Amino acid sequence: MNNRNRYIKIVSAIVLLTAFLSWFFYAHENLPKPIRAATALVETPVAIASGLSHYLNLGVVIYESPFAIVLSNFIAAVLMVFIVDKILKYRTKQKIKH
Numbered sequence: 001m002n003n004r005n006r007y008i009k010i011v012s013a014i015v016l017l018t019a020f021l022s023w024f025f026y027a028h029e030n031l032p033k034p035i036r037a038a039t040a041l042v043e044t045p046v047a048i049a050s051g052l053s054h055y056l057n058l059g060v061v062i063y064e065s066p067f068a069i070v071l072s073n074f075i076a077a078v079l080m081v082f083i084v085d086k087i088l089k090y091r092t093k094q095k096i097k098h
Contacts, residue, residue: 013081014074021045021073045076 024042031039049072050062062068 010081010085014077017077017080018070018074021077022070025069025073045072048072049075 021042024039025046028036028039028043046062046069049068052058053060053062053068060068062072
């Protein structure tokens with residue numbers, strides 16, 4: 001796969017994951033309580049951003065700012081895609097060696 005296709009896939013994955021996490025943040029409140037409890041970890045990026053904002057006295061109310069919610073989900077998506085990409089590259093190198 002050439003680099004252009006790889007970058008398109010990476011950017012697409014980041015955009016889709018950001019969109020899913022942001023949509024799920026708002027959809028999560030309407031789910032039944034047992035499902036909300038089981039899926040609460042999906043909202044972790046926003047909770048971490050809110051905790052950091054509070055701890056560092058930034059004064060940003062994360063849960064009330066759509067921009068802050070999307071930004072925290074974007075940062076989480078970039079990190080997740082980066083980690084998965086590195087793992088897949090490593091596994092591919094290991095398969096080539098054997």
